[in-house]
Amino acid sequence: MTRHFLRDDDLTTAEQAEILDLAAELKRDRFSVRPLAGPQTVAVIFDKSSTRTRVSFAVGIADLGGSPLIISTANSQLSGKETASDTARVLERQVAAIVWRTYAQTGLEEMALGTSVPVINALSDEFHPCQLLADLLTIREHRGELAGLTVTFLGDGASNMGQSYLLACATAGMHVRIAAPAEYAPGAQVVLNAQAIASRTGGSATIFTDPVEAVSGVDIVVTDTWVSMGKEDEKAARVKTFGGYQVDSELMAHAKSDALFLHCLPADRGYEVSADVIDGPQSVIWDEAENRLHAQKALLVWLLRQP
Ligand code: CP
Ligand code: NVA
Numbered sequence: 001m002t003r004h005f006l007r008d009d010d011l012t013t014a015e016q017a018e019i020l021d022l023a024a025e026l027k028r029d030r031f032s033v034r035p036l037a038g039p040q041t042v043a044v045i046f047d048k049s050s051t052r053t054r055v056s057f058a059v060g061i062a063d064l065g066g067s068p069l070i071i072s073t074a075n076s077q078l079s080g081k082e083t084a085s086d087t088a089r090v091l092e093r094q095v096a097a098i099v100w101r102t103y104a105q106t107g108l109e110e111m112a113l114g115t116s117v118p119v120i121n122a123l124s125d126e127f128h129p130c131q132l133l134a135d136l137l138t139i140r141e142h143r144g145e146l147a148g149l150t151v152t153f154l155g156d157g158a159s160n161m162g163q164s165y166l167l168a169c170a171t172a173g174m175h176v177r178i179a180a181p182a183e184y185a186p187g188a189q190v191v192l193n194a195q196a197i198a199s200r201t202g203g204s205a206t207i208f209t210d211p212v213e214a215v216s217g218v219d220i221v222v223t224d225t226w227v228s229m230g231k232e233d234e235k236a237a238r239v240k241t242f243g244g245y246q247v248d249s250e251l252m253a254h255a256k257s258d259a260l261f262l263h264c265l266p267a268d269r270g271y272e273v274s275a276d277v278i279d280g281p282q283s284v285i286w287d288e289a290e291n292r293l294h295a296q297k298a299l300l301v302w303l304l305r306q307p
Helices: 013-028 052-063 084-091 105-113 129-143 160-171 188-201 211-215 232-245 285-305
Strands: 041-046 067-072 097-101 119-121 150-154 175-179 204-208 220-223 260-263
Touching: 013 129, 013 160, 013 285, 041 052, 052 067, 052 285, 084 105, 097 105, 097 285, 105 119, 119 129, 119 285, 129 160, 129 220, 129 260, 129 285, 150 160, 150 211, 160 175, 160 188, 160 204, 175 188, 175 211, 188 204, 204 211, 260 285
Parallel strands: 041 067, 041 097, 097 119, 150 175, 150 220, 175 204, 220 260
Antiparallel strands: none
């Protein structure tokens, strides 16, 4: 059966580790695996803006011997004239995989149901699982083993990044904490899913409202924009509500002295993070951005190898 990657818990712990191992291998030897030689085409569809995702998929597909077909939804029939399901039926006859950045997770599910080629979530309103593969690769590079580490994500807990942190880190056997205002807590079902996974992997998933309590003694501190794509109209209210969650040097001082700082980017310096933290010695954001390339190549190779 075709495997898709729509949310972080589509992978078991062993599968996640296998992909991270492969990513590390591909980072060491970039052009060693070429499953898309031909070249075969991979469709990469964007309903929302992107720099990192667009570049890393385009470069990664080319590295694997393939040809990326970048589609802006606004110029395609997917913008309103055609369903995800019909689009999937058309694409599967011509491409090796479909990568899609969109709004509702249900659109991705519909696309995946309608096609025999792997569908990859390149960010939805609910999850950003490709980013989490890159983040886990980065943490592993800097800290070795993932299992047992404690990570705190601060900000919009209901966002794609907050929810993906819960599922991906629980899968990796990490202790994941979300620090968010009560009205921006992650979805209750996602929290339950993460806790169920954590009970099997030896990790944990805990929701906090107090940022200081949430970062106390942790190994990794993570944040993301307070205003995700599609939420721009809410900016003023969000900036007010999230004010106390800025990751600055005072907050970082409550984490371990060598704690890592991660941010998926793009960043709003002076809002979710101060410039001295994001541009400071604990920040690994440029490794994290580069690792999108290696992690997604590994994901593609792995998905294409599945029977
Ligand atoms: N982090 C991330 O997904 O960046 P882009 O929006 O630039 O793709
Ligand atoms: N949460 C952000 C991530 C951007 C990569 C957004 O959805 O806009």
